[in-house]
Every structure is written in C-alpha cells, then in structure tokens.
Amino acid sequence: MRVTFGVLGAVTAWDEAGRELPLRGPRHRAVLARLVVAHRRVVPVARLVEDLWDEPPQRAVGALRTFVGGLRKALEPDRPPRTPSRLLVTEGPGYALRATPEEVDAWRFEQEAGVPGDADPARVLSVLSAALELWRGPAFADFGDERWLRAERARLTELRLHAVERRAEARIALGTPAEAVPDLDAHVTEHPWREQAWRLLALALYRSGRQADALAVLRRARALLAEQLGVDPGPRLRRLEEDLLRQADHLDPGAGRPAGDAEADRVWAGAAAAYESAVASRARTRLESAAGLMRDLAVTGGGGLEAARRHRAAAVAAAERSGDPELTARVIGVYDVPAVWTRSDDPDEARRLVDAAERTLRLLPAEGHDAARCRLLATVAVESRGTLPTGADAAPGESARPLRAARQAEEIARRLDDASLLAFALNGTFMQTFQRAGLSARRDAIGAELVALSARNGLPRYEILGHLVRIQSRCAVADLAGADRHAAAADALAAREEVPLVRVFTTWYRALRTATTAPPDTALAAYEEAGALLDGSGMPGLSTGLLPLARLSVAVRHGRPLPDTPGTDWGPYALWVRPLLLASGGRSEEARAALRMLPSPPRDLLYEALWCLVARAAVLAGDGPTLLRAHARLLPAAGEQAAGSGLVTLGPVGEHLDALERARPVAW
Template identity: 70%
Template sequence: MNACTLRCVRVVEFGVLGAVAAWGESGEPIALKGPRHRAVLARLLVARRRVVPVPRLVEDLWGGEPPADAVGTVRTFVAGLRRALEPERPRRTASRLLVTEGPGYALRAEPAHVDAWRFEHAVAASADLLPAQAVARLTEALELWRGPAYADFAEEPWARAERSRLAALRLTTVERRAEAQLALGAPADAAADLDAHVAEHPWREDAWQLLALALYRSGRQADALSVLRRARQLLREHLGVEPGPRLRRTEQDILRHADHLDPGPSDTAAQVWAEASASYESMVPLRARTRLESTAGLMRDLAVTGGGGLEAARRHRAAAVAAAEQLGDPELTARVIGVYDVPAVWTRSDDPAQAERLVGAAERTLRLLPPGAPEAARARLLATVALESRGTLPDGTRALQAAHQAVAGARRLEDANLLVFALNGLFMQTFERAGLAGRRDGIGAEITEVAARHGLFTYEVLGHLIRLQARCATADFTAADRHAAAADALAERHALPLVAVFTTWYRALRTAATGPPHLGESAYRAAARSLDGAGMPGLEHGLLPLALLCLRLHHGLPATADPHTDWGPYEPWVRPLLLLAEGRDQDAVRTLAAVPSPPGDLLHEALWSLLARAAVQVDDRPLMRRAQEALGPARGELAGAASGLLTAGPVAGHLDALATALAVHAS
C-alpha cells in the first residue's frame, strides 16, 4: 500500500446547516459539480455514516421513474465525488472517506467534520456547563448555521425528517441559551435574542414565557405583560388554542410581583466588569502596546452611547493613534486606526481638524506598511481615509479612490465587518454632484443586507438611515417611514440613543414637506431639542435656523431671521439672502461674487437652492447658470431632503425659476 494512503488523509469539512457544501483543509470550497453530485453527498450525510444501498439512492434521486442506466449513473456520481473530496488519493486505492460497503455507499466523515454533528454535540455538552460557559458554547453552536438545514434540498422527502429535527433542535437551543443568559443575570441580552425568535416562531410558548421573564427582570413589567397578551392573541388567531398553564402562571406571577421571578438585586454585569478590569490591569503591562488597541476598541463601543461618550471617544481615539505613531510600528498603528469602525451617516465632521489629522495618520501608515502586511489592515486604513474625509477635505479624488480600493479589498477577503465599514466610506464619497440619491440607496441596501445577515446591528441601523435619506430625496416618505421604524426598533433593542436624533428630524422634515409652514416650524423646533447633549457639533451647529430658512423658501415666504442668529458652517451660503432681506442689495452682490460653491455633502442641493434664489434676485446670470448646472441632475428630488433632516422644496421649482429668469434676459 502506498505510504500516503496511511498518513496523508485529507481533512474535509462538510456543511449542511445551510446549503450543502464541503471545504478543504485550508478552508477553500470544494467544487461539487452538478446538482446530482450534491444530492448524493447530501443523501449520504443524512444517513450519518450508515450505508445507503444503491437502489435506495436511485429511488431518492429520481423517484418512481429512474433512467435505464440509473445504477451506472450513481456510480459515476460517486466516482466524481471521490475525485473532488480526495484529489490526492493514488489511483486504484480504496477511498477512506466515501466507501463502498455491501450493497451501497457510506460517507465515513468524522463527527467533528460535519457542522450539524458538531452543533448537536455542543448543545448536548452545554447541559453540564455553568451559565457563562453554556452561553458561550451555545452561541458558538448557533453561529454554525448559515441558513436552513439542507437548504438546497428542502423539497426532497429523504431530507424532510432530518431538516425538521435539526430545525427543532436549533429553536430549542436559542431558548436554552436564553435560560442560561437569565441565570447569568443578563436579562437584556436574553430579551434581545428572544424578541426576534418569537417573531419568527410565534407558536413557541416556552419562548414567549422566557421573553416575558427577561423583560420583567430588565425592569420592563409593562412590556412583559404586553408580550404575554400578544402571545395569547397569536395563539388564538393562528392555532386556535389558549395559552398553556406555564404562560398563564407567568402572567399571574408578574401581576403580583412574585418573589421567585427576580433572583435579587445583585448587579452581575457590574461584578463581571470589575473583575475583568482588575485582571486586565494586573496581567497586561502598563506600557504594553496591547493597551493601545484595547483603548481604540473601547472607544468604538463608547462612541455609540452619544453625548459625553461620543466626545470622549473622539478625544481618546486621537490620543491612541498619536501614541501608536510615536512607537514607530506601522502595523500597530494600522490596527489602532482600523479598529475604530464606528458607523457614520452625517457628512460634516464633528471635529474637522482632528479628522484631517486622522486622515494624515492613515495615509502615513499606508506608506509605511511593509509589503507583507495583511490586506485587511490596508483596507481599513483606506476606509478610514474615505470616511474621515467626508467629502469636505481637500483632494476629494483621493478619498473616492480610497473608498473604492477599500470596498474591493473587503470583497476579495469576503470580510463582512470590513465590507460594511468600507461601504460607509464609499457613502461619504457619493456627493461629487447633485442627484445621486439612487446610488446612495444602493449602498444603504447592501450595508443593511450584509449587516443583518452577519448580526452587525450598528451597521444595520446605518443602512436604514442611509436609505431613509435617499428615499426622502425622492419624496418617497412611505419607504422612508419603514426605514425610520426599522432603525428605531434596532436602536431600542441595542440601546443606541443617537439614532433617535435622526429619526426625530426625519419626521420633522416629513411634516415640513407635506404640511403647512406653522406645523413644520413647530416640528423642527421640537426636533432641535433632540440635539441637546448629543455630542454632535457637526450636525447641530446652525441646523435649526437653516431648516427654518429652507422651510420659508419651500413655501415661497421671504427670508427673515434674527440678526443674532448663529448660522454655523452654513453662513456663507445664507448671508446673501439675509442681506437682500435687509435691502442691502449691493452688499449681497459683493458677497455672492466671493461665495464658494457648496461642499459635496448631504446639504449640497439645499445650499445651491439658497444661492439660486439670491442669484435670481440680484440678476447674477453667471451664478444662475452655475446653479442651473449644479442642480440639474437632481430635478426630480427635494432640495436638501437627501439629508433626511430638512428641505427647501422641489429642486424642479428652483430650476424653473432659474430658467425663467435666464429666458427673460435672453429675450
């Protein structure tokens, strides 16, 4: 016997928790040829190492009408599978994986090499673990699922029983993990998982009971009772049954605050944090480079808390990057910069000077990285350049190029986390001209889909907000409403307070666009209060007065404002209209002559609309033609509504006013 047959047995991993697949030792997919080859492999995996007779394979593959040469065809399929699974097996030696035995064939895969079998083993083993270990083990087990079991053979009778068994075990595993989370003192985590679980599987009474208990232990008694009422209604409407005794007893216990529902006041999370922090302090040296990476990671989590957390995150992140550069290790600097992949939807930086420094650090690090540095590190640096540039820093061409390179790198690596980060950078660079809401909607759709599939909830929110903005631009408020509701639901589930700032402003925009001016003004003023303490100066500075001015333009009202109004960064494009309102026409003409073109950002069309109005009033024909050219691609949009925050009315109205004014002079 060839020595390689004894020693060089190739390890093949099989996957059935999703579409049936196989991978080699290095993780590369194994080509399984046509659907019949895949069906033979799937049928043998269903048999779980047992022999499947050839007549049974023929019947399962073709049903009651097999071809005349069915047996020979099955043998051909098996031979093809053997070549794919064991390409290095010497000729004329027996297969050690797909074996011939008695009247048929068996796949002798090891239990550790089939994802469904590993899943079952992990679930069984978790029964003897402590809650914290059980949560980790069950989470790993659930992450093995790529989709429904044997997804590409859902209609095959021979797969039906195994598919049902595995699906039922998965549902039970989700509930067992929730029980472990409750035992661990993490009811909020359990509630977040169970909420989606009962929405997909409303007949699971145990899941409803666990969700109610998790909400109650999270201090949400009213929500817990509401969940139980919803369970009762769904069970009656869909199954025609009343809730079982366990659900009814849980409702009664919650109403009377039964002692056994709450394990006590101890703050397990705080205890875990304190113990882990102490261990980190004692085990990781004070000057260790690991601390810089840890700091950047913590700042990423801190940033989404809003307010002071966001401001502190920006400050400490910049300090960590500067410290990493001082150490002279470009790969460390790349990790410190790249780990801060916080989603961003607003196109004006909260701290432009710091953003410019970060872009500079990223560019320097890109130049210093050695040739063998991981591609993911380069892609994250490129995404940072695109994201932090936000279309407002010099050399926008470089930022757009960096965005495309980052996205291409993420796609090559098939890295979902990196891809959504890179797409966020690409979104920031889609403002080279007006009228690109459709392109941004496509980016938002991909971010949403990838993030939802991989559990990246902060980016799933980002995707919905980008799509909200894009649909606002085209006045599709029905779709925008759906994205706002989805973003709000995710924000509530995952404690993301800054999301409400954008959805509150969106609803003010919708009111302003569809209702009378006084209602729009009230809505904008109410929305402005959501910015108090949000820690987003790049968004809040000058936004309310700009929204109110645009509201007046939308309704054809004269531009008026308090002379002491702080217009923030929008002052250059607002000032000409204000001067005209004061009767200072010559000053307005001089100001218009020096005003720069609006930056490429979410308010690009709104600011051009302000300039267009002023240009018409002072008969500045060159500026009118520039405004006409700039706004032309967005004729079908609402000016400024791409921001999801405000609008100056239909772009078509501004273009028509420009065309009329230019036509008068031409005649």
C-alpha cells in the same frame, strides 16, 4: 494517519485511535519538543545542535539527522520510502513541525484560552474548562530547565494560571460562586503571589454567604505576601477588604435591582478586573483595546462621543510614537464607528487622523496586511467627509484622495469577502458619493447593501446605518412611506442595541416629514422639538447651525419673511445663507457681490439644499453668472427633492430650476 502531539505534561504523540506512538529515546523527544516551541517556524540545524547538547559531539549533525529520521518513522509509519514527510519537514537550513493548531495540545490550549473577554460567561466557562482539561501535568514535564524551553514553559504556565482565574470569574458571574471556591483555594495555595486569585476567592466566599471566611482569606493573603515576598497587598485587595467589612452594595449586585442589571454589573466587574490583571503591563495591548472601547463609547452620544474622539486621538498618537506601523494600523482601524452625517464634528482632528492613516499606509510592508490596509483606506474615506473639491472650477467627477481611498477599500473588502470590512468600506464609499448633485440612487443602493449585508452577518450598527442612509435617499425622491419604514426599523434596532444617537436622526426625519405635509407653524414646532435633541448630543458637525437652517427652509418653502434674528448662529452654512438674507432684505448689490465671491457648497448631504438657497438669492438679486452656475450644478438633480439630508427640505429641485430659467439673462 492523523497525529496529535502533547506537551502539556510529558512530551508525547498519539495516533487517530488515541494510542501513544513510540517516540524512542529522550533525544527524539527533545527534538520534537524544540520544534513545538518554534511554532511551525524553521529551526536551523546549528541551533538544534546547540540546544540539544551542552558540548556537542563531533558527529552531532549526523546524530540529529538520525533522531529526525526516527521521529519521522514513528509519526508517519506508512509513508512510502523517499517521499517527503508531511509533518516533520526539511526546509532551508533546518527542520519544522507543520502540525495545525488543533494537532498540538499547547497550541490548541492557547487558542481556546483566548476566548474574548466580552464573551458570554457560560461560553467562557465551557471553553476554558475544556481547555484546562488538556493539561496532564507541568508543560514539557520530562525536561529540566533547558535554556530553549524556559520562556515557552513560563508563557504556557502563565496562560494556564490566567485561565483558572478566568474560569472562576465566569462561575462567579453566572451566580455559582460556591463552585469556584475549591479550585481557587488550591490555586492560591500553590501560587500565593497571585493577588487576583486571592481577590476572586474572597469574593466567591462572600457571595456564597461566607463573609467571615472571605475576611479570613484576605488576612491569609496579607500574611503570605508579607512572608514570602515582603510586600503588602495591592490597592484592589485592600479596597475589597474594606468593602467586605462594610458589606458594600456593589459586592452583591442583585440587591434591589433587576436581575439583568445585576448580572451585567457582575460580568462587567469581572471582565474589567480580569483585563486589568492580565494586561497591566502590556502597553500595546492596552492601546489597541482602548481604541476598541472608544468605538463602543462613541455610539452613546453626548459626553461619551466627545470622550471617544479625544481618547481615540491620544491612542493613535501613542501608537505612532511606538514606531510600529502594524500596531498603529490596528489602533486606527479598530474604530469603525458607523458614520451617517457628512460634516466632521472636529475637522482639525479628522485631518490629523487622515494624515496618520496615510502615513501608516506608506509604512506598512508591501506584501500582506490587506485587512489592515482596507481599514486604513476606509478611515481616510470616512474621516475626509465633505472634503471633495469645492472650488468653482472643480470638475464634478474630479478624483480626490478620499474618493480613491474609498474605491480601494471597497475593492479589497470584496476580494477578501469579509462582511465587517465591507460594511466599513461601504461607509467610506457613502461619504464620498457627493461628486455632483442627483446621486441619491447611488446612496440608496449603498444603504440597501448595508442593510442586507449587516442583517446576514450580525452587524446591527451597520444595519442601522443602512436604514439611515435609505431614509435620506428616500426623502430625495419623495418616497416618505419608504422613509417611514426605514425610520421605524432604525428605531427598533437602536432600542435593542442601546444606540441613543439614532433617535436624533429619526426625530429630525419626522420633522422633515411634517414640514413636507403640514402648515408652517406645525413644521416649525416639529423642528423645535427635534432641535432640543441636539443639545448635548456631542455632534457639533451636525448641530451647529442646523435649527436656524431648518427654520429658514420652512420660511422659503411657504413664502414667509426670512428669519434673520441678530446673533443667529448659522454655523457652517453662513456663507450660503448670507446672500439670500441680503437679497430678501432689498440689498441686491451686496447680495450680488457676495454671490460672485461665493465658493461652491461642500459636497455633502446639504449640497442640493444650499445650492437651492444660492439659486433663490441669485433670482432675487438678478445675478446672471450665479444663475448660470446654480442651474448647471442643480440640473443633475432635476427629478429629485432638495431633501437628501433627511433633515431639512427645500422642496423639488425642479421648481428651483424653473425659477432660474424664468429669470435667465438674455445671453443664457
């Protein structure tokens, strides 16, 4: 028999048919209520005795066992003798109620009252209306001011009051403010200290065409707050009164604007107000929410991306200072912004984030927390982009911490069978697939999995990432028709999801396509147009030095004089461009000296392209050791294009290998 329990009113229990079960006397109900308050945790016998009696009798423990036995008979009348109870269990030093959240009205209410703040207002209204129907009276109505009950009763009451206000907010957002007025009027009469309720009531009246009544409500609020609490209204109530008097446009978002925009404004304003009211003093909740908000801000680009990086770093630092590794893990891990470019916008900040993630990994309890661990590992992999071994002696397959982190994150995500975790983990894996040249097929497989996984599970931003990754990998094998399809798909998704940064990558891809098929002047014009999108994009890791590198790539492919305008900012590519500029200017000795001191390019999307520039410099300067080194590094990509960035191309890698072999020294 399925039993459900009720504490939102008098304490009771019902069978499957909805009939009330005989729970006997008040002590039996008190035991049940105390176990509900414990939320499935074990309550020791000694604590139960202490809570049930102010002055326990001599045989209190025996009496308690009698009450428990009576409850078990009432709750499971058909249970065979001497078989363990399914619901009211004995465990360790005490008892626990092992009901599910759906079987206790208070637990179910709490679950439903947590409907996300960004949910559709119609859903919020439906869910909260059903949740509030669970209340039959005050929580634990048949008990007085018992010490063990105070905190739980106060918590549930606060959740109910907040739910009433959120339901009213949803009605206002849905354009039916008049329906919210009766509930809010009763609400403020019973709870005159709740300023958010007064604010919502005044707003609902105003939007119902009752401006005078709205102003009267605010005057009533001012008087009651002064009489009962001796305080003046807060700044939000005062500001609303001023706005009502001047009939501010934002109070009626529909005036002169598209209906969709007005509705969005109403929802945003209502949600922001509800959040501010609900979590004003919950610093930890605010930290976690701030990090999540920065995740959405980051994809807007420009100043939004820069602000997101700055505020995210501040949130992580504050979370670490709290001394709570689980909170820190959530604050770090919630920022799962898809990343496609393999050079960090702020390397110093990225290093600090990686260090924080690794510290938090060490502090997390050894058992459990697999999802949090996965997100931390994926963060390490994503933020460590471009940091695989770069020294001349580094083995191509050398294992590094970011690479291990990527593998571990992917393994955990697949084991947990969590689509959003797996998408984040695959992003980390993608960032670490640059151990050597010629790995475009591996990245293409990651992109294909991201597209399929995201399409199945409603993860549009990761679906966009998958298409961008496939643009890059299709460019690496000269499949421009395939890259075109993925560019079109990425643009369509970006327009639907309002992700403006995607246009930067697809426009640069189309410039690469032009550079592959059109005359050099046309290619340069396409790159200039693409370069204009970099200004204000908020992505210095992408934009710095990229346009000069694109101009250089066109000149190299078409045999034109290399652009070496004084003051050119080659950004992070300067080291690998300089030997070619020296050699092409006839300064072979200086070029050879620069080549022999040159580190390997970073293991990222421009790895093959930069090695092709180094190879060309080595050929022009006649530098044997670099000829050998460049040949070894480029050989795994012999069948690919030096275009795996999806932004610039140096043509077929095979052509550069042929040039190296023709210039090879006798001792090759």
